[in-house]
Amino acid sequence: MIWTLNSIKQHTPNPKLTVVGAGPGDPELITLKAINAIRSANVILYDALVNPELLDYASSSAEVIFVGKRRGCYSYQQEQINDLIVAKAQRYGHVVRLKGGDSFVFGRGSEELEFAHENNLETDVVPGISSALAVPAGQGIPLTMRHVSESFWVITGTTKMHQLSEDIKIAAQSTATVVILMGMGKLNEIVHVFSQAGKANAPVAIIQNGSTTREKSGYGTIDTIEAIVAEQQLSAPAIIVIGAVVENRVTLKSISQNLKQYALS
Ligand SMILES: C[S@@+](CC[C@H](N)C(=O)[O-])C[C@H]1O[C@@H](n2cnc3c(N)ncnc32)[C@H](O)[C@@H]1O
Incomplete structure (x- = not known):
């Protein structure tokens, strides 16, 4: 295969993090913008308070990772989540970080965005309906x-x-x-x-x-x-x-x- 500049561009992921508020639990209490972000994600990292039904919007090729806390289960430390976001975005492109409610209300969304920005990821936030x-x-x-x-x-x-x-x-x-x-x-x-x-x-x-x-x-x-x-x-x-x-x-x-x-x- 002969690689042209265009085909190289198509295969290079554009590393991006979108921090998305998933709402309080009712799967209908999510924004259209959030659904569109989930649909376009290559990787989704989600928390315990996110309704898993929302993952049905994800592409069948998306990698979905649970990083929340559940009794008796391994739970990721914040630093590990930050590193995972950057590694997955650099490898696959668009990472959606799905968080319960609104990610800027006791959600540590800003910390993850800051870390992603420092690591040269494109960053965006989709507000959610806070509990x-x-x-x-x-x-x-x-x-x-x-x-x-x-x-x-x-x-x-x-x-x-x-x-x-x-x-x-x-x-x-x-x-x-x-x-x-x-x-x-x-x-x-x-x-x-x-x-x-x-x-x-x-x-x-x-x-x-x-x-x-x-x-x-x-x-x-x-x-x-x-x-x-x-x-x-x-x-x-x-x-x-x-x-x-x-x-x-x-x-x-x-x-x-x-x-x-x-x-x-
Ligand atoms: C780490 S905070 C995250 C809040 C979230 N960012 C928000 O805007 O709703 C988690 C706390 O939010 C509250 N919470 C979140 N979802 C809830 C729900 N569906 N019902 C009752 N409390 C909820 C509880 O007090 C829970 O301990």
């Missing part, structure tokens, strides 16, 4: 509401050093809605902080596996929520929502029933 917004919405909980809540905080319950985030103490002093991710292991401390801030009666919702068929939820107040969690056997991954918006949630069931009736009539 911080979508999971409360799925339960009819608006994060802001006129006359009820003017703002919301999205905070990690557990810091890199496995401590309770100091921001939770500041947020507990405010009138804002407080949305806590990765907080189930620190629920007792969170309850203590809000009680100390005089918020023992603040309404609380905990939603596990939101937007999926395994969704479970529990409602109470700061005073009662630990008992409710034990009773309902709620655990991670879950979102904790604290604030008056929780008791002002809208009933979605009747809305969807109305829509169905409307569609049928």
Whole structure:
């Protein structure tokens, strides 16, 4: 075979990383842009909170690698994931890094993009629907509401050093809605902080596996929520929502029933 300049160009991969937000779990809660990125990927690296149904969009020739954490399974360290992204992109071209929710909300998407950029990869990001917004919405909980809540905080319950985030103490002093991710292991401390801030009666919702068929939820107040969690056997991954918006949630069931009736009539 005689190699022309054009054929060499066609066979040289253009090393690229696209960090893609896969949404909160419901496979319909993904953007068109994300689907197009998955379709064009040569290699896909995905996390535990990504719905595997989304991999059906991948080309049959794409290499698909699970790099998330699962109990009892080998889990990749962040440095290994960074190296894998660069190695796969240099060898095969377009790597899609598929992450739960939005990759810039407690997702380390920026770190991976930075590393890829330093290694001369082309880089792009596709925003995703964060669980911080979508999971409360799925339960009819608006994060802001006129006359009820003017703002919301999205905070990690557990810091890199496995401590309770100091921001939770500041947020507990405010009138804002407080949305806590990765907080189930620190629920007792969170309850203590809000009680100390005089918020023992603040309404609380905990939603596990939101937007999926395994969704479970529990409602109470700061005073009662630990008992409710034990009773309902709620655990991670879950979102904790604290604030008056929780008791002002809208009933979605009747809305969807109305829509169905409307569609049928
Ligand atoms: C490392 S953070 C990633 C957040 C993600 N980047 C996002 O924007 O949704 C993982 C935490 O997000 C929350 N989370 C993600 N998906 C969830 C879901 N479907 N239901 C409840 N909580 C979820 C949990 O608190 C979980 O421990």
